[in-house]
Amino acid sequence: MKVWIALLLALSLPLMAHASESEEVTEGEGAAAPVVSYVTLVPALVGNFGDGPKLKFFKADLSLRVTGADVEAMVKHHEPLIRNQLVMLFSQQTEAGMAAAGARETLRAEALKQVQDVLTQEEGKPLVEDLLFNNLIIQ
Template structure:
């Protein structure tokens, strides 16, 4: 029984040393900035497209930023970002929101709009990528 305990301790010591050494590097001056995903909560919901029949969308969006400064800037300008995205989505047609290629084109346009807003307000785009966690049209 004692040998089993000694064996378990001997095997777990290198693992705890590895786990503890990883934190020291991240706290150093040369540590890479932290990548974060800023979720726009609640999801964007609205109607789109011309015509008498109403069409709706629901978009769960995450913005990829690097560093706490970028995350703070995005959070500060979230109302303006949300407005810009709602305006973009409301101008779409059914063809521009359905299909994989159309959604990718819409995603890139949404990213450009968000970066333009932040460039105008802060002089820097801050957002590196925009992801649709979920995009539903009906």
């Protein structure tokens, strides 16, 4: 009987050692890799743009990609300023500019630059890595 217990114990020790090593690796990896998250601007940005007798309207659902919970909190803190900057950018667009080929990508890049500039002025760093259109409706 003692032989069986000793044999069982001897066979289970390597498994326990392997399990504890796996936990250490997982904890180490989790601490080293910052978490990427997306801050969605809710509600969507809505406004008008263009010149001439007939105004055009836009509705933009946007998300900002950030890394780290502290950065996410800072971006949420400055959300009113970010929203203002983006509404001003969209309202300055012309109908011809919005209809051009590649206009959405150009607008996305300019919006990202504007957001990063505002956050650099406020926090000293751009904080936002990317800006994504979840939906962009122009009418």
